[in-house]
Amino acid sequence: MKKKDLKIRVEYLTRVEGHGNIVIDVAQGKLETCRLEIVESPRFFEGMLRGRSIFEAQHITSRICGICACGHSLASIQAAEDALGIVPTKQTILLRKLLLHLELLDSHLLHIYLLVAPDLLGVKSFVPLLEGNEDVVRRALRMKKTCNDLCDILVGRHVHPISAIVGGFTKLPRPKDLDAMLDLLAGLRDDMEEATIALKPYFTFPAFERDTEYVGLVSDDGEYPLLTGDVGSTDGVRMTKKEYRNVTNEFVVPHSSAKHSKLSRESYAVGALARFNLNADKLHVRAQHVAAEIGLVPKCINPYMNTAAQLVECVHCLEDAIAIVETLKANPLNYDEEIVVGLNEQRKIPVRAGSGVGAVEVPRGILFHHYEIDDNGIITDANCVIPTNQNTGNIEYDLMKLVPEILDRKDDEIVLAVEMLVRAYDPCISCSAHCLKVDIKR
């Protein structure tokens, strides 16, 4: 058989958040280059945070990413409160959990139904689906908007939440707001059930497997850990969030100038599939049913199935969000907890020098924020470790195994399989570009 030569250059991969290229070279049937390049312009967020007040960190770091704005806000707030020594109230924690559920729902639904579904249905984007399948597109957009409307009620808006800040919330939902949220969540449940049934016949993914280490939050209680917990892995690692640098171990590799992460092996994965593999038994029972129906079983080592894990998490987040709002309705909120902080110019929140870490499960995986502050609450050092950044090495190892396995196929099929693999991780490149190195050939 003739040894194959293949050059794949996907410039500006579409239907992902941010700018990334895929570079694959095969010569004489041998894989020579395999890279996911990040070409987003660097924005220097960690550098810009220095000299700003810790009370501005949430507002600024939310702007790292429009899709994960609530996730960044929550990780930032957790790190800031850790540094300041603030313990949030039960009510605040509950509302933050609700916000995180909405964040996962919003992002996962966008990814499944608007970004991945075109691949499953064999079209280039949702636009051709408007001919003949307009209802499907309308439902997807309606689900996305519902998540957005829920966030409008809870925190003012989804893209760059307004009322979730260090110390709590500047505005708390009123009883009529809780009722409105329950109505929206009930409508979302109907739409999601219909959408799942409609998608199921097409919900098949390439049969590809590669065993790897999965990393995410773990805990000893019965709750599916998203906002709090230790950092754990399917290889049995467990550490506190303060030890995050021992988990992420960022390093530079010779074949690519992008920073990678590793823990117990050459790479690790974070995200919906990692969380499912670590904590599937803690999912809401309805979510467990959906997992069983689509054949998702831990430990699943097919990276394409990350999209399936997202679908399962949508059900969990929806059901738990409904449970939280019902709890809030049954136990009236304490509106004295509404706070006005601004830049804390009135020193309503006591300030001290310190170091704080936030570790939160955002849609694409575990996110770390770390700040050092001086005794005036001014940031002296900042570090953010982004899920997509942690996944980049793992994606490349997947590609190195995948490409030789499918070399006998037509070139356009190979390109599609490769693009779909990268897209399955739901990479968020705006997020990662603040710290990933850009590979520039000269």
Place this chain on the structure above:
Amino acid sequence: MKKPKVGIFDFACCEGCQLQLANMGEQVLSLLGSLRVMEWREVMSETWGKKLDIAIVEGSITDPHAVERIQRIRRRASVLIAYGSCATIGGVNGMKNNFVFDEIRKYVYGDSYAFFPTEPTKAVHQVVEVDYFIHGCPVYIPEVVTVLKAALQGIPYYVPDYPVCVECKLNENVCMYDRKVTCLGPVTRAGCNSWCINNGNICYGCRGMVSNPNEKGALDVLAKYGIPTSLVVNKMNMYNKCRELDEP
């Protein structure tokens, strides 16, 4: 009438303003029904690369490659809309201009900082001509619809040149100064319906300054509440640092 051809492009930003379009839900289909979206990398694999009637541009211009790219987009677009604070005023990306560039590159990227060519952050109009501005971080959807309607009809859109306070008063919010915290509402362009203050937070100035801010009035307010001017200047520079690059 032929539907206008539209392209949506992003530069250094969080892409949240593009996401605001998806957040319109089914309403976005009415919008899409009145135009032909030829390029939109975030949600489409289709490419076009030819003449456009309207280019919607998100993000700031922060490196030499971006300068060339925005010039190419400008050449093939009859109308260019700067979309969101990063594009219209530089936005949070402008904070970079507070630092010595080699220092901030080394801080973020270590020894390999030389791989990252960077230039002072610029708003889009500081590089190419802009026909319409949609301010905000993120953009405010009702204003987006108004501007797009104006652009489709070929009539001008005038960004409100009065402060956020005007809208805030109509919304009957208690003034943040009366709640003992500083707020940039008095010097920031309205048009967002005082979105942040309605939700209990302060105005951070994301829409840029009014053309003729009442500086004396603002200084009086600061003096009344004993707030140092430097604190407010530092706040202004979170979104508005790039104003220093505007022609006087």
